[in-house]
Amino acid sequence: MMLNMNTAINNALDTVMREDKNAIILGEDVGKDGGVFRVTDGLLAKYGSDRVIDTPLSEAGIIGTAIGMALGGLHPIAEIQFAGFMYLAFDQLVSHAARYRSRSRSTWTVPMVVRTPVSGGVKTLEHHAESPEVYYAHSGGLLIVEPSNPYDAKGLMIKAMHMEDPVLFLEPTKLYRLFRQEVPDGAYEVPIGKANTLRHGNNLTIITYGTMVPIVTSVVEKKGIDAEIIDLRTINPLDEKSILDSAEKTGRVVIVHEAPVSFGVGAEIAARVAEKAMFKLNAPIIRVASPSIPYPFPSYEQFYLPNAIKISQAIDEAMSS
Amino acid sequence: MIKKVYDGHIDYLQIMDENGEIDSEQMPPYLDDGKISEMYRWMSLTRAADTKAISLQRQGRAVTYGPSAGEEATQVGSAMALSPKDILVPNFRQHGSYFVRGLSLYDYFLYWKGYEDGMTAVKKINATPYIVPVATQLLHAVGLAFAQKYKNTGANVLTYVGDGGTSEGNFYEALNFAGVMKLPVVFVIENNQWAISTPRNRQSAATTLAQKAMAAGIAGVQVDGNDPLAVYKATRDALVNLKSAPTLIECVTYRMSFHTTSDDxxxxxxxxxxxxxxxxxxxxxxxxxxxxxxLWNDSKQAEMDDQQSKLINDSVDKAEKFRPDPKSIFEHLYSFMPQILKEEEDAALGANFWQQGGQT
Known part of the structure; x- marks a missing residue:
């Protein structure tokens, strides 16, 4: 069936709700409204208000309660309406979801999925376009995934629900309805911790994820260069092997992400490539990312976001060495 | 037009006063002398273990410790009202509650010697581990209560927060969720009058902390938190009443010791x-x-003191023989071992720094 990312995640949620009666969806407006992006549309009617719960407006309440549900043997799927509001639940995520297994030496576990829309490019109000992945990636204990297409979105969600760990599932708002793709009807898993090589090439490696994937792909196709494109899909744990194998093969690395450049995922990747593959490189590692400033108001966002021109210039620079 | 749309009040319950006199009108039949003797033993054990833990910390044999001295009636009285299948969700001070549930002194001392391994035992006694970030555990209790209701286990959840914790957002969020979802959870405020150096009157202008229940539409009551009978009865009533509403019980007690061993x-x-x-x-x-x-005299006291002291010393001896596995700090983070984490673990092992770091 042809689905966009939005309907693919809806289909994945339907799949996991059907296969696991301990799966519970909770969040603001996830019931009758089906979520502000309609990702949970139709699930209340199908599974009832015991399993699809409209909560009070309370982000820490949602995540803290979901942790308790998971401790109690359920498998909650919590929705935070926008990643920019999830900071209210930051403590519950990093102090408890991430640490509960460790502090109890695996006697208590927190199997749960936290879904939230991330990133911008869709002219939203302040706090509706955040790319906060590194805050969470810095806390060991959370798995962080971010699909860039409908197929991966469904498979990663199903995989996330088959894990015993807390999984932060980041959904790029801009990609919800950007394109459709053939998605299998039944259940299937996309592995967590494994990057996807979208395109094979020999002269340059571009590592990216989320909103930047379609832009990078289009730039590479237009330029007609022999580039390898790696879509991380999982931010933590990082698939270091895929990155290093490709970097060693091509000798040139460009990293592209929407989150601010400083202390970002790109910094982590660049450090690992520098530590382990420096002498295989023909050019300096280049990062293309947003500047280290708060996400601007919507009519300024075109000056902020990485775009085809910036990515193209970075590619030219890498190829010139 | 003006009309009264809400009217509420908070009851205060005391059964045994500070001289040990009983208010016979309030005395329920299930609180017989056997039960009261049992309370006495648990409270005494808690005080003795507490004293030992402080002493160990002062000798450098235990980590920073939060004493429970003075608050034993709140902890023991509430925990004794639970049935074994009920779930206990403490913060970091409810040592007495843990003991009543069956946590061994060995596991208690192991934890306070700085080994999380002491917390592997709490699931078996239907309790969650010590939680440090203030009031955050209340939401876990709410989620656990949801799971009991959803799975129809018949178990209830009891959780604790201090007077300082009632100023936290998570406190209100937990009460509010529990009220909206009508969950089987009892919240106990262990109001010991002090949040480190900040007194109760700097936490809230409210006359009682129990009245905060009204804002969440749940039941609220204040009890003498140094009267284990009142605490027991209030908890038992709250557990019985859970079918209609969650309850907030404010136990008015006093932190006789310091906030932690780092405090003066x-x-x-x-x-x-x-x-x-x-x-x-x-x-x-x-x-x-x-x-x-x-029912009690000096010789019985001496006999009990000796027994408890021996139990405590044996447990400390055993805890001091514990040898940690440094790999456990890596290997319980996920359900699997990510390659990049494995490399960090191997690097640490390879550098031999655990041995160099020295065994204390």
């Missing part, structure tokens, strides 16, 4: 206040009652 209360509170509260000591009043009933 002489900097911010008067000795006279501590002396005044020591007259209300929960252990003293229960002993006075038992002696009047001819």
């Amino acid at each position: 209360p002489t900097k911010y509170r008067q000795d006279a206040e501590v002396e005044e509260w020591s007259k209300k000591d929960p252990i003293k009043r229960v002993r006075a009652y038992l002696e009047r009933r001819k």
Whole structure:
């Protein structure tokens, strides 16, 4: 069936709700409204208000309660309406979801999925376009995934629900309805911790994820260069092997992400490539990312976001060495 | 037009006063002398273990420790009202509650010697681990209560927060969720009057902390938190009442010791206040009652003290023989071992720094 990312995640949620009666969806407006992006549309009617719960407006309440549900043997799927509001639940995520297994030496576990829309490019109000992945990636204990297409979105969600760990599932708002793709009807898993090589090439490696994937792909196709494109899909744990194998093969690395450049995922990747593959490189590692400033108001966002021109210039620079 | 749209009040319950006298009108039949003797033993054990833990910390044999001295009636009285399948969700101070549930002194001392391994035992006694970030555990109790209701286990959840914790957002969020979802959870405020150096009157302008229940549409009651009988009855009533509403119980007690072993209360509170509260000591009043009933005397006390002291010392000895596995700090983070984490673990092992770091 042809689905966009939005309907693919809806289909994945339907799949996991059907296969696991301990799966519970909770969040603001996830019931009758089906979520502000309609990702949970139709699930209340199908599974009832015991399993699809409209909560009070309370982000820490949602995540803290979901942790308790998971401790109690359920498998909650919590929705935070926008990643920019999830900071209210930051403590519950990093102090408890991430640490509960460790502090109890695996006697208590927190199997749960936290879904939230991330990133911008869709002219939203302040706090509706955040790319906060590194805050969470810095806390060991959370798995962080971010699909860039409908197929991966469904498979990663199903995989996330088959894990015993807390999984932060980041959904790029801009990609919800950007394109459709053939998605299998039944259940299937996309592995967590494994990057996807979208395109094979020999002269340059571009590592990216989320909103930047379609832009990078289009730039590479237009330029007609022999580039390898790696879509991380999982931010933590990082698939270091895929990155290093490709970097060693091509000798040139460009990293592209929407989150601010400083202390970002790109910094982590660049450090690992520098530590382990420096002498295989023909050019300096280049990062293309947003500047280290708060996400601007919507009519300024075109000056902020990485775009085809910036990515193209970075590619030219890498190829010139 | 103006009309009254809400009217509420908060009851205060005391059954045993500070002299060990019983208010017979409030005394429920299930609180017989056997039960009261049991309370006395648990409270005494908690005090003795607490004293030992402080002593170990002072000798460098335990980590920073949060004492429970003075608060035993709140902890023991509430935990004793639970049935074994109920779930206990403490913060970092409910040592007495843990003991009543069956946590061994060995696991308690192991934890306070700085090994999380002591917390592997709590699931078996239907309790969650010590939680440090204030009030955050209340939401876990809410989610656990949801799971009990959803799975129809018939179990209830009891959780604790301090007076300082009632100022946290998570406190209100937890009460609110529990109220909206009608969950089987009892919230106990262990109001010990001090949040480190900040007194109760700097936490809230509210006359009682129990009245915060009204804003969430749940039941609220205040009890003498140094009276284990009142705490027991209020908890039991709350558990029975859970089918209609969750309950918030404010137990008015007193932190007779410091916030933690890192704290020096002489900097911010008067000795006279501590002396005044020591007259209300929960252990003293229960002993006075038992002696009047001819159920207790000095020789029984000496016998119990000896038994508890031996148990405590044996447990400390055993905890001091514990040898940690440094790999456990890596290997319980996920359900699997990510390659990049494995490399960090191997690097640490390879560098041999655990051995170099020295075994204390």
